[in-house]
Amino acid sequence: MANTPSAKKAVRKIERRTKINKSRRSQMRTYVRKVEEAIASGDSGAAVAALRAAEPLLMRAAQKGIVHKNTASRKVSRLSHRVNALGK
Template identity: 50%
Template sequence: MANIKSAKKRIRQTARRTETRRNRVTRIRTFVKKVELAIQAGDKQAAEEAFREAQPVLQRGASKGAIHRNTAARKQSRLVSRIQAL
């Protein structure tokens, strides 16, 4: 455990940031999974609706640094192409 005041503060900040990012990534995974389940069910309209809900979550995750911006773009691109294939 840290003894220096600034080190203790860094530990607190890191813990807070880790929790926030973990929640954001979990939320992204949940929204993407909803789209994938709709695609597997073959319901194009539900998949499009789920994608409209997932897209801002992915963008926000990328802008906040929870995931890389190219990762967010790749996920969106692949989901859109799978939805269009239905």
Template identity: 50%
Template sequence: MAHHPSAKKRIRQTKKRTRINRTRTSRIRTSLKKVETAIAGGNKAEATDAFRSLQPELMRGAARGFVHRNTVARRLSRLSARIKSMSA
């Protein structure tokens, strides 16, 4: 258990950041699942819409630093290629 005021403050800050990051990660995962289900369902229009809403979420995660930017680029690239290869 922390005894110094600065250590107590760090614990409070860590709890707050963890809660925020979990929320953001959850939002990204939900958006990813929407894209995946649309691709699996074969609905190109729905997949495109879901992909457009996923892009800013992932980019925001990269900007905030809790998702690596190369991971974001790789995921977006692969999903985009899968959507483009779908038949209209």
């Protein structure tokens, strides 16, 4: 258990940050799932729109340290390839 004032403050800061990170991670996953659902339905237009909405969230999550930047880039790349395959 935290005893010093600085350790207690650190615990409070970590709790706040954890809530924010959980929220961002959840939002990111929701948008990725929307892209995957659009791909599964075969709707090219909806998939493109969902990918355009999801990409900034993925990259912002990488910027904020929620996911590694290579992980975010990989997810965007793989989703893009799948969306592009629908159009062909």
